[in-house]
Amino acid sequence: MIGLRFYFLRQALMNMKRNLTVHILSLGTIVASLLILGAFLLLFGNLNNWLRHWGSALSMSVYLQDGTSEYKRDKIDSFIRSLPGAQIRRFISKEEAMDDLKVAFGEEAGFLERLTHNPLPASYELIFEDTGTAGIPPEEIKSQLEALDGVEEVQHSRQWLKRLRGVLDIVRLIGYIIGGLLCLCVVFIVTNTVKLTIYSRRDEIEILKMVGATDWFVKLPFLLEGVIQGLLGGGMAILALFLGYLAFSSKEIYLLGPTPLEFVFLPAEQIILALSLSMVLGIIGSFIAIGRFF
Numbered sequence: 303m304i305g306l307r308f309y310f311l312r313q314a315l316m317n318m319k320r321n322l323t324v325h326i327l328s329l330g331t332i333v334a335s336l337l338i339l340g341a342f343l344l345l346f347g348n349l350n351n352w353l354r355h356w357g358s359a360l361s362m363s364v365y366l367q368d369g370t371s372e373y374k375r376d377k378i379d380s381f382i383r384s385l386p387g388a389q390i391r392r393f394i395s396k397e398e399a400m401d402d403l404k405v406a407f408g409e410e411a412g413f414l415e416r417l418t419h420n421p422l423p424a425s426y427e428l429i430f431e432d433t434g435t436a437g438i439p440p441e442e443i444k445s446q447l448e449a450l451d452g453v454e455e456v457q458h459s460r461q462w463l464k465r466l467r468g469v470l471d472i473v474r475l476i477g478y479i480i481g482g483l484l485c486l487c488v489v490f491i492v493t494n495t496v497k498l499t500i501y502s503r504r505d506e507i508e509i510l511k512m513v514g515a516t517d518w519f520v521k522l523p524f525l526l527e528g529v530i531q532g533l534l535g536g537g538m539a540i541l542a543l544f545l546g547y548l549a550f551s552s553k554e555i556y557l558l559g560p561t562p563l564e565f566v567f568l569p570a571e572q573i574i575l576a577l578s579l580s581m582v583l584g585i586i587g588s589f590i591a592i593g594r595f596f
Contacts, residue, residue, distance in 0.1 A: 333539045335535075336535050377451070391427040394425050444458055
């Protein structure tokens, strides 16, 4: 029985070797398709983690009116420090805000030098460590701060969270549609590759049938061919995705808050699921191809 299994595997590998160019091209397309699908999984996995982080944390930016005196600023500073769980992460003067903007624009910051005055406001960046125990809604804190003399506007991280969730729901739906199309693409590629292999071996298949070989004896090498293509494509796509993750994860990500976000790779169960999916797609493609000839 073990020898028979090795025979089927050897035949599948020989089929791939005989049509090496076709299999390399199809494998490249499969890897590209599964890589895009894996990138969607990685992106949405991290976005969900970030949404949970944003939902449990609160940060605020308090923008001051132009010409706010030191006395008023001290009053604002004292009020902020009296808020439960509030910490002043940074005070940004008008000059520092302009410097930050120049850094953000990089080489394109030349136009900022032509400004006759600095339009950017001074601001406080706040972090709230424990808004849950204080029981004060973010909108109430925002209203209290905006009522202070010298405060122009207050923005907090959670006011964008609801809008962001709505946008992500739409993007997630688009991702599912694209993912479904990519899966169909993989099945189509495997089907046509296996069909070409069967067609190139049609004379050998006829001889095998003439000497009494069963249909499944003839079919199994072609079925294994699809499995190998799927697993190879899935494994190479995950490897490429991991290399991309290593290059990207070294950078600090700041979104809706002053603290960097953690960018993590796919968990083990999702990697196993991705490999299983690629194998199943290979099997489906092989079955479709086999069904056309047997």
